[in-house]
Amino acid sequence: MTIVWESTLIAILSFLVLYWLLNKYAFGPLFSIMEKRREHVLGEMQEAEKNRAESAKLMEEQKLAIQEARKEAYEIIEQSRATSAKQADDIVRVAKEEASKLKEDALKDIENEKTKAIAALRGEVGGLSVKIASKILEKQVDEKQQEELVDQYLKKVGGKL
Structure with missing residues (x-):
């Protein structure tokens, strides 16, 4: 096999011209589009990370809000129990x-x-x-003697009651 120097030289020159034309008109715009795409993907990834961090922050805030709501509900229930116990005690006392x-x-x-009886x-x-x-005396007792007898009898009866 023989090497044809003319064909080889023409092929090398053609390749260099083609490379120069592709570099000037095709590779530059192609690489710039690829660079823009890379920057766009990086931007999207950064935005997604930012959104993920924000979502995690919101999730944590929601957890805290739920815990606070549970705490308030527990306090309301405890307050209701105390109030009902106090009301029950008041009702019993009254x-x-x-x-x-x-x-x-x-x-x-x-x-x-x-006393009346x-x-x-x-x-x-x-x-x-x-x-x-x-009847016992079979005579009329005067008023003074009658009072004395009644008083004596009342004292005896009053002592028994």
């Missing part, structure tokens, strides 16, 4: 006070009725004792 007052009123009424009984006993004394 009921006890009313029961105590009713009991005191009933005891006063009983004491008043007892004793007074009525003394009146009847006084009249009966005068009748009994009159």
